[in-house]
Amino acid sequence: MAETPDTALELKLGYRFQNQAVMDLALTHRSHAQPHNERLEFLGDAVLGWVVAECLYRMYPEWNEGQLTRARAGLVRQKTLAELADSMNLGEQLRVGGGIVLEGAARERALASALEALLGGIVLEAGPETAQSVIERLLRRWWPIISDFADHKDAKTRLQERLQGEGLPPPRYLLETAEGPGHRRRFRVRCEIPEQALSAQGTGGSVRLAEQAAAERLIAKMDHG
Structure with missing residues (x-):
């Protein structure tokens, strides 16, 4: 059976949605239709922040509060999430309004928001523990340079x-x-x-x-x- 775009995205995400409507909603930009993905984004943002904070606290007992805060900010920032979304070709699945072309900061923001919305959808379907596993795997590529985030001050x-x-x-x-x-x-x-x-x-x-x-x-x- 040929791999569909949705299936390819789910493979890269590491989670297969049980309800296609949840995935579709997570990929719906506010310019496309109502309802859109902002409520799911809110949920995904919350669980992402908690998972990253818990991982950093557990993995780096020698870091102070400032280092933990900067590292978390580096991992959950819009640029990092958009790069992850790009690596999954998420932009090809994003549903936007007719005639609208997202570029630059608007595209980066839309990609990051959609990724957070997908995480929110996973929380709804499978609970926070499954979402935690997905998040930890997605962010694994950043762990080798996490100290750069911790030492960087904006x-x-x-x-x-x-x-x-x-x-x-x-x-x-x-x-x-x-x-x-x-x-x-x-x-x-x-x-x-x-x-x-x-x-x-x-x-x-x-x-x-x-x-x-x-x-x-x-x-x-x-x-x-």
């Missing part, structure tokens, strides 16, 4: 620690604009250090990404006077 953290070292309060982040349709939303944020009369802008597909971009630019401005 721009917002680096900026705040730098200001603390100078006896200054944390920077302020101000949302300036939010433009575009829901699936291609772009945000612009300004990061300010009033005490030093410094500021920088950053843009991104989410407020969080825009804040990180603004913090990175402000650090560069501080470094170069």
